[in-house]
Amino acid sequence: MSVARIATLTAAMAAVCTVATAGNAAAAGQYFGTIAVSKLKNSAVVSADGGSKVQADAAAIRDCGYYDCEIVFRFNDGCAAIAQGADGNWGWAAAGSREEAEGAAVAGLGESTPAFPDLGSASPRAARVVASACTVNVQ
Structure with missing residues (x-):
């Protein structure tokens, strides 16, 4: 796997985690x-x-x-x-x-x-x- 592809996958996973965290905070009543x-x-x-x-x-x-x-x-x-x-x-x-x-x-x-x-x-x-x-x- 190329370095560029690894960087792209890492960025995509970080974005998904950020959105999930923000959604969970609101869902939890925070x-x-x-x-x-x-x-x-x-x-x-x-x-x-x-x-x-x-x-x-x-x-x-x-x-x-x-x-x-x-x-x-x-x-x-x-x-x-x-x-x-x-x-x-x-x-x-x-x-x-x-x-x-x-x-x-x-x-x-x-x-x-x-x-x-x-x-x-x-x-x-x-x-x-x-x-x-x-x-x-x-x-």
């Missing part, structure tokens, strides 16, 4: 999610229910919609949230419920003072939840 952030546009999205990490990543980048979107967090079989502090910093967390994930994301950032110059109040304030989602297999 779902993936991804958080993506655009720092230039000050935007974030949470994608859930991907059958694989790759599908969840692709959905998050697509939904983010800006050229500078980057993946900052991945989760599976649960909920995730992303929050932004008054100072512009981002924080994210995963948990068993949406409320827990949102609370953890906000708590992780704590209170912060807006960046200078801020035309509003300069007193510290809590972070705000920007986006959150849960995979379909979470009650």
